[in-house]
Amino acid sequence: MQGLQNEIRNSGTQPIRPAPGTETPVRRLGVRRLATILLAAGAVAATCGGVLAQSAAGPKAARQGSVHARRGSVQMSAAADPANRTRVLDTYSRLPLRFEVNQGQADPRARFVARTDEYNLFLTAQGAVLELSAAQTRGAGQARGAVRTLAMQLLGSDPSAVISGLDEMTGKSNYLIGNDPANWRLGVANYAKVRYRNAYPGIDVVYYGNQQRLEYDFVVAAGADPRLIQIALAGASASADHRGDLVLEAGRRSVRLTKPIAYQTDARGGRQNVRVEYVLGRPHARGNSRQIATFRLAAYDHARPLIIDPVALVRSTYLGGSGKDAGYGIGVDSAGNAYVAGSTASLNFPTAACFQCANAGGIDAFVTAINAGGTAFIYSTYLGGSGTDVAYGIAADVNGFAFVTGSTTSRNFPLVFPLQPVYGGGGTDAFVTELSPAGAPVYSTYLGGAKADVGYGIAVDSADEAHVTGSTTSLNFPLVACAQCANAGGTDAFVSELKAGGTGLVFSTYLGGSSTDIGYGIAVDANHNVGVTGSTASLNFPTKLCLQCANAGSTDAFATFYSPVGALSWSSYWGGSAADAGYGITMDSVGEGWITGYTKSNNFPVVTANCVQCGYAGNTDAILVRFQYGLATFSDFLGGTGTDVGRGVVEANAGLVYLTGSTTSINFPVVSCFQCVNAGGTDAFAAEYQLIAPYRFYSTYFGGTGTDLGYGIALGPAGEYIAGSTTSTNLPIRPPCTQCAAPGAGDAFVAVLH
16 A cells, blocks of 8 residues: 555645545445446446445435434445345445535545445546545555555646536435534535536536446537647556557556547537547656556547547457357346346356256257346356247346246246246247346246247336237237237237236237237336337227328338226337338336337338438338327437348436447448447447437447347446347457357357447
């Protein structure tokens, strides 16, 4: 520790200390561990072992358990009930980063303080100081209990720059320090952002939190000089890697400043990327261990503002054995653990804490839970019998229970407390399986009739009731409280809600007309309203309060919504004169829904008021549509001249949505991309739309030289989690990875983007 203090002193930055009287230990809330900390020009995803100071978490946390301060310590009043305590911790892990005004609760050099369960951040007049616990960063010769401090000083910045909080948050922080009320700090304001105005002439720095990550943007005004920006790094040794990232070695851990991006906006709000890269300079002076990071920018329009801002690949990994494997769905719990489902033909698929540890047939489903840091499996198991078993959909609740659906031809599929204990017959049955956080089956059941039934999509509500959609050709599919009680044609969609524990059906219904109708995606809102999307070739598909009341082409996408008891609320076609389909759906807290899928129609209905692409690019385009109170408030194409398909979609909050899919286009629209070119025939893609001010659109390829498909997407503390399939041996892999090299001819993949 003495050596580190000397290093920081030499750099001009003194170690940050707590204010007198606040040094007493605080109770840890959380055990998540990430293998890397990311400082991405800057994104920080840091959960590397630390302590949490008391802070009011807002009304949601207050309902589930209160936090009390006593001599600087944190105690959970709900600790007597482990389930309540788990819910409180899960709630905390999902909260955004909060910046407290320093009113004497921290070292006086800190203007603002942010604390998480794993690290402390101090914003000073000179920049940011990150304090990491020794448990995760201790190197050789460092004393146990030492704290590692990393400083990122804004070298040459104006020390008198105005530093202010933006977007004050609900809830206050209270520090009850000792017995003397004069030392107490009550009602400390919390902010979502901190701005350094004119840190450099014409350049603001804005720090903000997003899903437990620290980010910072450099906002360069028209005519200002970004060459003035210099970041002095102290407390770690820095080097550049082949990706263009800066890697800071801090003890036994690596701190990664991911390759930055820069852009300018035009009058319509569109973005033009500006090529940018880090330049790492030599130590500032003899005997000074600081290294200086600056930005090298390509030519840009100096008459317009410039933003230097991160879009980063946080981590990614292969998942598979020596056979052919694919990931079709992903869910994330509130702690950031990821749950992946798909299919495997491998006899050596990686297993851990498995309830079924061997492939029981040619193709089995699999379910894999990966810890929040991406460093290890919580469990990984086969799921299947002697036939062909495929998991197409998975959902996770906040506590880590995973719900899986798919199809099986196995008469010996693993069953536990089954609602339907006997294979229904025909080519396939759907199945529904719930696994505990440790990977043990809670229930597992067939769901089907005498013909072919497939489960494609699954969602879970706050009562742990599973909602499933798919397709059926059975005339005797299990029905309860059905809105449509008979199969209207050869293939109909179905929609079923299972009670918690799989003890029965809340409702179960057909959905379709006289032709082929398939349900691919399903979602449920906070009030238990259900939304379904898919494709229909029927001219008499059930509609109600429809926006488009007739099939416009060979197949159309559809959007259908049900009440909590299964009554049809609203249903509409959505498509043009060629083939269209909906594959994924998400719903917000008030029942508004987004769907994604594809269209081959050059007259697919577009809402021109706020569209981004606004026109059909050719062949097949992905689609994104928002249905709001019975209206289509957003509808647009996304694609290039190749084949582009949207598969999964998830909404973060009102107007902010993420999607994934696949593209063969070499001119797919990319903005603020970390992979800006198609690396092979088919790449996965990820995109973000924000349709409320400030409006923005990001998108990127993700893939190698093989075939890469994005299928499922979910949100978690580290960003956007994507699952899919790949045949590429050079997929972009960023540690920590559970499998860092392709183990077979075709594999699943899991990627976390931000």
